[in-house]
Amino acid sequence: MKLQQLLSYTRKAVDEYQMIEEGDHIAVGISGGKDSLTLLYALHGLKRFYPKKFELSAITVDLGYEEFHLEPIEKLCAQLEVPYKIVRTDIAHILFEERKESNPCSLCAKMRKGALNDAVKDMGCNKVAYAHHKDDIIETMLLSLIFEGRFHSFSPKTYLDRMDLTVIRPMMFVDEMDVIGFKNKYDLPVVKSKCPVDGHTKRQYAKELVRQLNQEHPGAKERMFTAILNGKINGWPERTLQKR
Template sequence: MKLQKLLSYTRRAVEDYGMIEEGDHIAVGISGGKDSLTLLYALHGLKRFYPKNFELSAVTVDLGYEKFNLEPIEALCRELEIPYRIVRSDIAHILFDLRKEANPCSLCAKMRKGALNNAVKEMGCNKVAYAHHKDDIIETMLLSLIFEGRFYSFSPKTYLDRMELTVIRPIMYVDEMDVIGFQHKYDLPVVKSRCPVDGHTKRAYVKELVKQLNLENPGARERMFTAILNGEIAGWPERMMRK
């Protein structure tokens, strides 16, 4: 995927759900993975021509795993002239050494988001951008359907009352395969996850399930995404009418 295509998808999402307003200061949550680095490029590129002016910063919550080297991301942010902050934490130690969590994902996500959102507020940002793409949204819907018995997925834009912070998901229309293509084409400095349960979660199971369903029923994946967009899920904003 070329940058031009990425920017087209990003602008469409931003305009469909009113994600960016004049004067916004948006923090990009950087995990070190391909998705968040693609999001960083997307918003950096959008900033150059979008009619509404906004500031951009980046932040990473370091969970405390050994050999998690963020120097390549620091170098990228310097190259793009984006302020970058690293928040050090003991989340990995708490999850695996103290609590010895067998299923740590939910608690990890809660603690990570808490640390991220606090840092974002301290940086003076009013919005934080998460790097959830189309496949993440489809997989979350199936996870909720199978394991919780409800039809739900990430909202494109969510206002957090307690934090007075808005969460946006600007690459929601981008396929994961396109993200992988973008990663290779632009040689993104991906920092591999050090989490010991990475690839062995319910989400990994659902990812394979979506692949199998789409293989057996071509087009099923796109139809699931369309069902989500049209599903009137609680908390989702309405799509804005295009001129």
């Protein structure tokens, strides 16, 4: 995927769900993975020509794993002239040494988001962008159906009233395979996750299930995504379809 296509998908999401307003200061949550680095490129590119002017910063919550080197991301942010902040935490120590969690994902996500949101507010940002793509949204819907008994998924835009902060997901129309292609084409400086349960989670199960369903029933993934967009899910904002 070329940058122009990435920007087209990103603008589609931003326009149809009114994700960006004039004067916004948006923080990109950078995990070090391909998704968040692609999002950084997307919003950096969009900032150059989007009619509503906004500021951009980047934040990484360092969970405290050893050998997690962020120098390549610091260098990239410097090249893009995007302010970058690293938040050091002891989340890994708490999860795996103090609490010895066997299923740490939920608590880890809660602690990580708490640290991220606090840092976002400290930087003076009013919005934070998460790098969830189309596959993430579909997988979340399946997990919700299977394990919670409800039809639900991430919202494109969510206002957190306690924090006075808005979460946006500008890559919601981007396929994961396109993210992989973008990473390879532009040689993104991915910093591999050091989490010991990475690749062994319910989300990985959902990812493999979507892949299997789409192989056995070509087009199933797109139909599931369409069902989500048209599903009137509680908490989702109104969608404004653009004339093309």
